[in-house]
Amino acid sequence: MAYLKLSTNTVKKSISAHRSIALAIAALLYLTCLTGTLSVFFEEFQRWEQPNIEESTDYTPTQIQTAIQGFQQRVSQMPETLWVVLPTEAVPRMHISGDGQEWFINRDGHLSVPPQEPWTTMLTKLHVQLHLPQNIGLILVGILGVLLFGLIFSGLLSHPNIFKDAFRWRRGRQALTQVDLHNRLSIWALPFYLMISFTGAFIGLIGLFSFIAGAAFYDNDNEALLDDIYGGDPEISIASVNLDIDKAFNTLESMAPEAKPIYLAIQNLGTDKQYFEIAATLPQRLIYSEIYRFHGDGSLINHQQFSDGAVGRQIAYSVYRLHFGHYAGQWVKVIYGLLGLALSVICVSGINIWLAQRKHESALNDLWVAIVWGLPLALAFSALLSFYHWEPLWVFLSTEFIAVIFALLMKQAHKTRWILMACLTVTLLIIVFMREVLNLNESVPSIFHLVNLIVLVVSLILGTMLFLKRKHCRT
Amino acid sequence: MIVTALIMEIIGISLLYQSWRKPNRQPLANAIGWSVIIVSLWPWQQAMGLEYGISFWLMAIPPIAWLFVLNNSETRKREAPSRIRKHIFPDNKRLTHAVIKAVIAGPFLLMACFLCSSFVSLAVQHSTGLVKADQLILNLSLLLLFWPISIYWLTAKPIEWRSTIALLTFTLSGSLWLYG
Structure with missing residues (x-):
């Protein structure tokens, strides 16, 4: 294998930088990685949380028209943009939303119940913006992406033997195991981690960038800058009172037969300026979608050129699917889940190495255990209580707070870890039991049982780990 | 094509692993290993298009390599010495x-x-x-x-x-x- 030739001084400085950055952001980075890993499966969690919804991958323009009429009857004021999310293989459910109001659509086009996915919403919001005000949260998570990139860079320069030791794994001695785990997981999935940090930073910081660059080059007109990147609104030359969705679908079918529509956005409904957009995915493309725009009468205006426009525009619209792992089917999600979990383990093992290298133990050891095992416990516990209409965010925060206090009072990191793991295992088992019992006589999709099965397998793995580590608890 | 791409990546990483296990450096085996891995991009992009092909090509490497790492694990059992607890105040x-x-x-x-x-x-x-x-x-x-x-x-x-x-x-x- 190849060797990195670095001076001792460079290596020392790189280790120092790697350590400083890691210690500063470890907890937040771990939280972001863990919630990010789970968020890859947010569509499955949504279906698991609310399993009793009519599912079908088929839809008709008449169904959409009926749903729009139903929406108009239910709201006092029409939103500027009305969204009709179409069913896909991943989420075979159709819903309509605007101005924060949302309902599922039945097969006959009539509106059903509103989405009730409080835990999944809490989870994704925790990953995207840490439940802070949107702009601040997004920027903070974007900065975490930048710092992760910095950690990867400094990590590479801190380990001149990282290629030389590419296949080494020494088990048994705690510190060495952690070092090897950290380095082996890091090096082989390096391109994935670079991609995740770059796309995460891109998504988080595009707003901040538009603010800084807009002030410098666009006379504070951020909209103009974003229009240059993503394309602006179209000129409406034909005023039409009706919405001919059928004609638009036919036009789309003839011009791009391989395009798969994923949502409709109806702009300025019922006004002279009304038009609508059909977003559609294209095969073998990472762009989130191409957007085809139509007059109200169903005649084509243009498409937004995400698939064939400037390279910059294509890149800007490709980062989302690349970051979420939502392309090319379910297997990509599984691989993203594994690699995301590996990144979370790298965060944990990095701090474990630092803690093991110290000559003493302190409250930091307890605090770190409370974070590492308290966070998944808090996520699991908030999921469990959300089924009984408890607010998941408060349950999450309270559980983590209790875990921290408990760890600080226990002053025995090994024992605390064992107890928190046991609590997590039991909580996961209860979740599976309650979900299956509560929906025993209901007709639920197979994904509901699959998620329960995976949760059960995770709890059994944790149970086995607990059994193997029982000696630690006793001592 | 996907199977071909996967087999090529397994062969490439296997060559790197075999070279790594030998006491002396094997520049030729390393070069062939890396070359096979790089060439496996071709069947990936033939099967899935350029964008998906590159991403699958990169994502397939870690699970394969980790299997070799698992295969190479060595156990050195020794309990870590117990350490004293200290109250640390921030500097x-x-x-x-x-x-x-x-x-x-x-x-x-x-x-x-x-x-x-x-x-x-x-x-x-x-x-x-x-x-x-x-x-x-x-x-x-x-x-x-x-x-x-x-x-x-x-x-x-x-x-x-x-x-x-x-x-x-x-x-x-x-x-x-x-x-x-």
């Missing part, structure tokens, strides 16, 4: 240094990197005639590259006042020129 001097570095690494380095990435992207635009969307995305991409590297540069060494003042002067004067 005020180190904390102050950390805060100063965080301030420099945050807004100041961000602005310095934005100035550099804007300059480079505008220069490229003038010389090659990039469209506006490409220039802006190049600017943002360079910013996301320069910023973490400069944070590494800043945290890798103790604060040097001369270079810090030079950085602050560059950032402030550049920002004044841009926004003033």
